[in-house]
Amino acid sequence: MILCDTKHFEALRILREKIFNFLTLEVYFPYCKAIYSGKGEAITLKDLADMPPGSLGNQTFFFLCHHKLQPMPGYEAHDMKHTLLGFPANMLGEICMQYFEFGNGNRSLPVITVMLFGTFFMPEKYPEYRRHFARGRKAKQLSQIDLKTYATQPVNQLRSLWNL
Numbered sequence: 298m299i300l301c302d303t304k305h306f307e308a309l310r311i312l313r314e315k316i317f318n319f320l321t322l323e324v325y326f327p328y329c330k331a332i333y334s335g336k337g338e339a340i341t342l343k344d345l346a347d348m349p350p351g352s353l354g355n356q357t358f359f360f361l362c363h364h365k366l367q368p369m370p371g372y373e374a375h376d377m378k379h380t381l382l383g384f385p386a387n388m389l390g391e392i393c394m395q396y397f398e399f400g401n402g403n404r405s406l407p408v409i410t411v412m413l414f415g416t417f418f419m420p421e422k423y424p425e426y427r428r429h430f431a432r433g434r435k436a437k438q439l440s441q442i443d444l445k446t447y448a449t450q451p452v453n454q455l456r457s458l459w460n461l
Contacts, residue, residue: 313418317388320414325407339370340445353455354448356380377444381452382461389422391415396426400433403440436460 340354342361345368348354357380361368364386368376382397384390392415398408416423437459447455455461 314388317414317418321388321391321411325411328407340368340373340448342368345448348449349451351451351453352449353377353381353444353452356452357448360386374444377448378439381439381444381455388415389419389425392419392422393425393429396429397433397436398439400430401436401440402433402438432461 342358345354345358345361348358354377357368357373357377360380361376366376366386378384378394378398379386379390382394384394384397392411395408395411395415398405399412412426416426439459442459
């Protein structure tokens, strides 16, 4: 079958990643930015860098630098969740994090949208999605926690405290 050939599979993988990135950058992020902007004081990259070594904020600084990202005002908690939960800032990491969020009780439109599109674009990863959904169910409900208030706390201590 022609779709099973490596060259075609690679082309499909690149196409689905481009579509997902477009939906993420041009639809999802602007939507979230409109919803979450203006909620509290923005945290800058310098603020994160100056936090105690090993803290959630400091580790988020390294996460953002590693992925060549800047914090989006009002969206810092999302980046902190990536850091706290260990999900990379890529297509699979974002989908897995949203499955965790759903398992953790977050039923927001952005979470459901990423899960649906992610499952459609990467159905072969469904066993991994299920694992992160189950992990979310076991953890303390993060939507009830203002992560920015814990930015100076040791990230490993928070993971233990919240069963992550």
